[in-house]
Every structure is written in structure tokens, then in C-alpha cells.
Amino acid sequence: MRPKTDHDRLFKELIKTFFFEFIQLFYPRLAAKLDREAIEFLDKQVFTDVTEGDKHEADLVARVQLSGEEAYFLFHVEAQSSPEVDFPRRMFTYFARLFQTFGMPVYPIAVLSYDAPRTEAPHEFGVTIDGWRVLAFEYRSLQLNRMHWREYIQNDNPVALALAAKMKMDPAERRKVKFECLRLLWTMKLNPARMEMIAGFVNAYLVLAAGDEKWVEEQMAAAAPESTEKKFLFWTSWHDKGYDEGLEKGLEQGLQKGFERAVEAGKERTLRVLERNYRRRFGSALPTGLHAAAARLELDPLDTLSDAVLDFAAPADVDDWLARNGGTTGQ
Numbered sequence: 001m002r003p004k005t006d007h008d009r010l011f012k013e014l015i016k017t018f019f020f021e022f023i024q025l026f027y028p029r030l031a032a033k034l035d036r037e038a039i040e041f042l043d044k045q046v047f048t049d050v051t052e053g054d055k056h057e058a059d060l061v062a063r064v065q066l067s068g069e070e071a072y073f074l075f076h077v078e079a080q081s082s083p084e085v086d087f088p089r090r091m092f093t094y095f096a097r098l099f100q101t102f103g104m105p106v107y108p109i110a111v112l113s114y115d116a117p118r119t120e121a122p123h124e125f126g127v128t129i130d131g132w133r134v135l136a137f138e139y140r141s142l143q144l145n146r147m148h149w150r151e152y153i154q155n156d157n158p159v160a161l162a163l164a165a166k167m168k169m170d171p172a173e174r175r176k177v178k179f180e181c182l183r184l185l186w187t188m189k190l191n192p193a194r195m196e197m198i199a200g201f202v203n204a205y206l207v208l209a210a211g212d213e214k215w216v217e218e219q220m221a222a223a224a225p226e227s228t229e230k231k232f233l234f235w236t237s238w239h240d241k242g243y244d245e246g247l248e249k250g251l252e253q254g255l256q257k258g259f260e261r262a263v264e265a266g267k268e269r270t271l272r273v274l275e276r277n278y279r280r281r282f283g284s285a286l287p288t289g290l291h292a293a294a295a296r297l298e299l300d301p302l303d304t305l306s307d308a309v310l311d312f313a314a315p316a317d318v319d320d321w322l323a324r325n326g327g328t329t330g331q
Contacts, residue, residue: 011079011111012059014201016041017194017300018159019062023075025157026142038065038072061098073105074098081113088125092137108139113166118145144168149177153184161185162198165205175212178202179219186223193270193299267299274306278318281310290315293322301325 015022019039024031040063060077076094080087091108098106112121123141127134149167152160161181169177181202185195208216274294278286286294294302305321312318 007081007113008059008079010201010204011081011113012077014159014162014197015077015079015111016060016298017197018162021157021159022077025152025155025159027140033066035065035067039063042074063102063104071104073107074102076106076108077111078109079111079113083114083117083121088122088137088139091139092125092135095137095139110139110141112141112143112145115145118168120146149173153177153180156184156188158185158188158190158194158198162201165202174206175208175216178206178208179216181206182216182220183223191270191273191303193267193303196269197299267295267302270299270302270306271295274302274309277306277309281312282315287315290318290322297322297325 042061059079062075063072065072095106095108121143124138126136144166147167149164149169153164164181185198275286
């Protein structure tokens with residue numbers, strides 16, 4: 001049996017890293033009202049099925065707030081990489097348990113990333129007794145194989161470039177989609193870590209034959225020949241470590257290893273930025289304890305810290321920031 005790649009987890013990491021951009025892409029009116037400073041990701045939520053004893057983990061839960069309002073509500077985003085008959089019921093179960101646990105309204109979203117079938121998936125769960133609609137539960141559904149890549153790729157949004165790799169396209173368009181995603185990604189003002197993550201996602205889900213891969217490389221080189229070497233830095237670093245393995249052993253193994261390596265490479269680069277900014281701000285090397293604590297952070301808060309350190313008044317502010325954001329120096 002071939003090993004099963006945790007595609008759902010990979011989508012979760014992508015959406016968590018670019019959470020606001022995800023909401024902005026698909027629900028712009030709601031995003032315009034969100035307080036970006038009040039977004040808080042909750043620890044994984046595990047629920048036990050009281051009838052069967054099975055445990056299920058909600059993919060991503062974030063506590064958010066609308067600007068100018070005191071009340072909070074929850075975003076629940078569930079990534080689903082394979083069709084499942086009971087999925088609507090599971091979405092309702094998550095909704096009910098989250099509402100019961102936190103006592104907050106819940107905004108449920110399903111991201112369906114499987115290739116087939118392309119028929120519209122249900123996005124509601126109901127209970128009817130003798131013609132009486134006892135329960136009518138609906139959730140947002142993003143079925144990628146019914147969304148055409150051309151409609152999203154020009155949104156100047158990194159999430160659009162990543163998810164375009166799983167959207168509806170003709171087989172003959174695959175190399176064009178990959179080229180457009182990577183070309184547009186290069187024009188975005190993202191830090192190297194985030195750029196690498198998107199490039200890794202695109203490379204993973206758009207595995208091409210050697211001839212088509214060569215065509216993409218040639219098109220990329222022609223698009224901006226004056227910066228070809230720099231351009232391929234973020235691309236080939238992932239390509240060499242994960243993409244080639246994907247070609248040899250299949251997408252199932254290459255995808256996860258390549259993506260994880262891209263994330264780790266991004267963290268290493270961001271740590272170097274933090275070290276450089278710390279030295280620039282305080283005139284000394286980042287202490288070992290603070291370095292170790294920062295290294296335990298996930299990529300997104302680490303990126304925030306690397307920029308924030310330039311505004312700190314004293315080295316102790318780094319320790320305080322880590323304490324407030326889930327880090328600890330162990331001192």
C-alpha cells in the first residue's frame with residue numbers, strides 16, 4: 001500500500017500562514033471588516049464521537065473580531081482532500097461542539113481539494129421529521145475542481161497562486177498554470193520564507209514531465225533575464241530537495257517532504273534576518289536562549305518578530321514578546 005500523504009495538513013499550514021489573505025480572496029467584504037490585530041489561532045480542537053468513540057480533529061480554528069465591535073466569533077476552516085459521504089454531518093458536528101465549547105458564533109468553511117468528482121458537493125446538513133425541517137445547517141464550500149484558475153490568478157494574492165495549482169484546468173494548461181503562478185509570485189513583495197512556501201506548494205501539485213518543466217524554466221528565464229539567478233533561488237531550493245524526489249517516487253512522498261523542507265528552509269532564513277536585525281538594533285549577537293526560543297516558533301510569528309525587533313527599546317522586550325506569543329526562553 002502506498003503511504004498516504006497528509007494533504008489536509010499541508011492545506012492547513014498554507015491557510016494558517018496566509019489566513020487573512022485567504023479570507024480576503026474568497027470573502028473580501030468580510031475581510032474588510034476584520035480586525036487583523038485580533039486574529040488568534042486556537043490550539044487543536046479534538047472531538048470524540050460519543051456513539052462510535054472515534055476522535056476527530058478540527059483542522060484550523062481562529063478567534064476573530066470585527067473592527068469596532070467587542071464580540072468575537074470563530075472561523076473554522078476544514079480541508080478535505082477526498083470525497084466523504086458523511087462530510088456534511090462532520091461539519092455540523094464540529095460546529096455544534098465549537099459553539100458548545102466556546103459559546104461563540106462559528107463561521108464554517110470547507111476547502112475541497114480532491115480532483116474528482118467535479119459534481120457540486122453538498123454544503124448543508126439537515127434533519128427532517130415528517131416533513132418538518134428540524135435542523136438546517138449550511139457552511140461555506142470552496143470546491144477547487146469547480147473553480148477555474150484563470151479567474152483567480154490575477155488577484156495579486158499569494159493564496160490564489162497556491163490554490164490555482166489545484167483548480168480546474170485542461171491537462172494541456174498545466175505548464176502554463178505553473179509558469180504563470182511562479183512568474184506572478186516573483187512580482188509579489190513577499191519575504192523569502194513565504195515565497196518559498198508558495199513556490200513549494202505550486203511545484204508539489206503541478207508535477208510536470210521533463211519537457212514541460214524545461215519549457216517553464218525557459219519562460220521564467222525570458223520573463224526577467226536580468227534577475228534569473230536570484231529568481232530561481234527560491235524555486236530551485238525546493239525543486240532540488242523535494243520536486244525531484246516527487247518525480248522519482250511519486251507525488252505522495254515528494255510533496256510532503258518537499259513542503260516540510262521548504263518550511264524549514266524558510267524558518268532558517270527568517271532566523272538569520274532576526275539575528276541581523278537584533279545586532280543592528282542592539283549592537284550585539286542574539287543571546288543563545290532567545291535564539292532557541294525563537295527557533296521553536298512557527299514561521300508566521302517568527303517572521304513578525306524578525307521585523308518587530310527593530311522597534312524594541314531594550315533586549316528584554318524580545319523576551320516579553322516571546323512570552324506573549326507562545327515562546328519561552330527557558331531562563
